[in-house]
Amino acid sequence: NGKKARxxxxxxxxxxxxxxxxxxxxxxxxxxxxxxxxxxxxxQSALITFGGAFCAILAxxxxxxxxxxxxxxxxxxxxxxxxxxxxxxxxxxxxxVARKEGLLSLEEAAGEIDDAFLRKGILLVVDGxxxxxxxxxxxxxxVSMEDRHKKKITFWEDVGSMGPAWxxxxxxxxxxxxxxNMSDPxxxxxxxxxxxxxxxxxxxxxxxxxxxxxxxxxxxxxxxCRMKEIMVEGLLSIQAGENPRVIEEKLKSxxxxxxxxxxxxxxxxx
Numbered sequence: 156n157g158k159k160a161r162x163x164x165x166x167x168x169x170x171x172x173x174x175x176x177x178x179x180x181x182x183x184x185x186x187x188x189x190x191x192x193x194x195x196x197x198x199q200s201a202l203i204t205f206g207g208a209f210c211a212i213l214a215x216x217x218x219x220x221x222x223x224x225x226x227x228x229x230x231x232x233x234x235x236x237x238x239x240x241x242x243x244x245x246x247x248x249x250x251x252v253a254r255k256e257g258l259l260s261l262e263e264a265a266g267e268i269d270d271a272f273l274r275k276g277i278l279l280v281v282d283g284x285x286x287x288x289x290x291x292x293x294x295x296x297x298v299s300m301e302d303r304h305k306k307k308i309t310f311w312e313d314v315g316s317m318g319p320a321w322x323x324x325x326x327x328x329x330x331x332x333x334x335x336n337m338s339d340p341x342x343x344x345x346x347x348x349x350x351x352x353x354x355x356x357x358x359x360x361x362x363x364x365x366x367x368x369x370x371x372x373x374x375x376x377x378x379x380c381r382m383k384e385i386m387v388e389g390l391l392s393i394q395a396g397e398n399p400r401v402i403e404e405k406l407k408s409x410x411x412x413x414x415x416x417x418x419x420x421x422x423x424x425x
Contacts, residue, residue, distance in 0.1 A: 162233065162234050162236075163232060163233060163234065164231070164232055164233055164234040164371070165234075167231055167232050167367070167371055168232060170367060171363070171364075171367065174363055174367075175363060178359075178363075179191065182194075182195060194348065195352065195355070197349055197352045197353075199325075199349070200325050200329075200349065200352040200353040200356055201356060203321060203324060203325035203328065203353055204318065204321050204322050204325050204353050204356040204357050204360065205356065205360065207317070207321035207324060207325075208314055208317035208318045208320075208321045208357070208360060209314065209317075211317050211321070212224075212310070212313055212314055212317060215313070216310075220306065220310070221310075223306075223307065223310075224306070224307055224310030224311070224314075227307035227310065227311070227368075227372060228311075228368055230307070230372065230375070231367075231368045231371040231372055231375075235375050235378065235379065237375075237378045237379060237382050239378075239381070239382050239385065239409070239410065239414075240410065240414065242270075242273075242382060242385065242386065243385065243389070243403070243406045243407060243409075243410075245268070245273075246273075246385075246386065246389035246390070246393070246402065246406060247389075247399055247402060247403050247406070249261060249264055249277070249389075249393060250389070250392070250393045250397070250399040250402045251399050252264055253393050254396075254398075254399060258280060258281055258283075258393075258394070259281060261277050261280065261281050261393075262277075262278065262281045264277070265277040265278055265281070270386075272293070272296065272297075272383055272386060273386050273390075275293075275296070276289065276293050276386060276387065276390040277390065279292060279293075279390075280390055280393065280394045286391055286394055286395065289390065289391065289394065290387060290391060293383075293386075293387045293390070294387065297380060297383050297384070297387070300379070300380075300383075301376060301380055304372065304375075304376040304379075305376070307372055308369050308372045308373055308376065311364075311365045311366075311368045311369040311372065312365070312369045314360070314361075314364075314365045315360070315361040315362075315364075315365030315366050315369065316361070318356075318357040318358070318359075318360030318361040318365065319354070319357040319358055319360075319361050320357070321353075321357055322353045322354040322355070322356055322357020322358065322360075323353075323354060323357065324353070325350070325352075325353025325354070325356070325357070326350045326351060326353050326354045327350075328350075328353075329346060329347070329349050329350025329351075329352075329353065330347075330350050332346060332350075333346040333347055333350060381409065384409075385406055385409050388405065388406065388409075389402060389405075389406055392405060392406075
């Protein structure tokens with residue numbers, strides 16, 4: 156289930172590392188590594204851009220939601236173990252148990268299931284809860300989970316929008332300083348370069364960090380929601396006493412055709 160997965164997401168790691176590596180490579184080619192420190196490192200620009208962006212987000216959040224948003228960076232670097240074909244097979248196994256031994260037999264099976272969402276649904280079914288109420292309870296929990304996820308996604312989207320804005324503020328500050336020193340022609344070039352560094356930092360913050368992290372969190376959220384929707388449909392089908400083969404076909408309709416074929420092939424091999 157989703158909570159087990161804590162292997163590093165290789166795609167996220169490679170993407171972030173290669174992205175900044177190519178940027179650095181473009182800087183140093185023809186200019187040398189010294190150009191990174193000499194031309195592209197500026198403390199004032201960093202304070203305005205990164206400090207301004209994150210402090211503006213902090214001002215619009217609580218301490219708890221702000222720290223929770225920062226921690227979600229790590230979630231995007233870990234690969235959730237959403238094995239939907241395996242979960243479908245687990246639901247089919249439960250339907251076979253229920254068909255042979257009755258719904259009450261599922262209570263013992265629930266103790267062996269790691270996923271809290273699926274376990275809760277099974278216990279609701281075992282307790283004889285009305286099917287519509289079971290659906291309402293499970294969907295309410297699903298909506299609550301999605302809402303929590305969306306808060307973290309929105310956090311990174313907001314930081315991504317603040318980065319370029321504060322980069323522009325830093326650029327304007329730099330331009331004011333430059334215009335106030337027009338009497339020294341030799342300082343105009345360096346000061347203009349420093350002014351533009353803040354725009355670069357803002358763009359890097361938005362496009363190197365925030366947008367990819369928000370995209371990965373969205374993808375993980377969509378996958379987990381889809382898996383839990385399949386669980387709900389499977390549990391309601393079990394409660395309705397449907398044939399396990401019918402349940403299998405119903406749940407596999409959630410999968411892409413190639414995944415259905417792979418799943419059937421795996422079962423045949425077994």
